[in-house]
Amino acid sequence: MDPFEDTLRRLREAFGVGRTRPAEFRAAQLQGLGRFLRDNRQRLQDALAEDLGKSAIESDVSEIIMCQNEVDLALKNLHTWIKDEPTATNLFTKLGSAFIRKEPFGLVLIIAPWNYPLNLTLVPLVGAIAAGNCVVLKPSEISKGTEKVLAELLPQYLDQSCFAVVLGGPQETGRLLEHKFDYILFTGSPRVGKIVMAAAAKHLTPVTLELGGKNPCYVDDNCDPQTVANRVAWYRYFNAGQTCVAPDYVLCSREMQERLLPALQSAITRFYGDDPQNSPSLGRIINQKHFKRLQGLLGCGRVAIGGQSDESARYIAPTVLVDVQETEPVMQEEIFGPILPLLTVSSLDEAIAFINRREKPLALYAFSNNNQVVNQLLDRTSSGSFGGNEGFIYLTLPTLPLGGVGNSGMGRYHGKxxxxxxxxxxxxxxxxxxxxxxxxxxxxxxxxxxxxxxxWAMSSQSCTLL
Structure with missing residues (x-):
């Protein structure tokens, strides 16, 4: 017995009769999503604290408010976005009307991860609703608290003939992917992304893949080490390092490393106190499996800051590693935890060469008082996004897309x-x-x-003359 067949049939029938197409219906569903966020804010904060040890403020700024902002933006601009877009004509088509119509794909599947289990589930959903699709949401089974809230409460705010939340682990997701969808958005690892893409290929289903990677952070000698340390530490240890766009490793000179280490120690102490395990601002590792993986990475290089861990509390201290070799495990996989390796390079050119011989990252960061250094990193590398003297605060701007390139993904979303x-x-x-x-x-x-x-009628000159 296929557990998804009836649900998918119901959604396809709703789309087939055009239920999701009217602008009024789309707006009503977006308004329902906004009410879900407002009505259940405390429940969501509690679930995020249970799953990831997130503080209320961290849950608000990185999950709830960002989702609400996306809803508000879509409601404000919905009628403009869905309008036909007129285009230019040539002499042959002068008496006609040429335009682009934005049509919904149909039945959309959104597979979300556990690290930002509300944000990375609902932000794509906003776009899918605004575009007029029916949607199947597959939240992560790893973030159990948030999954429960989404499964039990979200359907009460949306039209259940057009939207469904389905549950399960890898086996159920595999069975779900055997079905034909009209679009799939997946957020997760490159390894699983290949599985999703292979399943989509059987039906020629287009995909957006938001994948991870090792995000480089270059620190130039010409900068204030404390300023850099403040920013890098905040972005690295936010959500206990479980952020796909967090700086994954630092490249700097030996001299800058010596200046950066005490600055990082100072920033960590100011942010999380002398005993970070008791800090309400530091999250926890999602589960024992990931805790064990991260604990193994602590053996790479040499621990210069932190390194403490407590399995019973799923706690790993904000950690900095030095004397790390490129061949060690901590440099071969995305860390996804509060561990920051420092690697030394002798020049900007060596740093760029190091970055370019690896897979293209989801994000890349550069710190320098010299704008030419920042611009060289921008011009001579490729990444999904880029931050000059800044981290992933750009995610709060719906005017900028989130998306990878190469091994870090394909496609983009956020805002329009x-x-x-x-x-x-x-x-x-x-x-x-x-x-x-x-x-x-x-x-x-x-x-x-x-x-x-x-x-002559086909040439651009005729169009210009007319």
């Missing part, structure tokens, strides 16, 4: 980019049914004069 991702941009040309005499020049046989006129 989400709407565009879940919309088919249909090319349309409407011509008058009459006035056939004007079209006769297009038909054979072609005289020398008609050939010349056709070529």
């Amino acid at each position: 980019f989400s709407f565009d991702t879940f919309s088919h941009h249909r090319a349309c040309l409407l011509s008058p049914a009459g006035m056939e005499r004007l079209n006769e020049i297009r038909y054979p046989p072609y005289s020398d004069w008609s050939q010349q006129l056709i070529r």
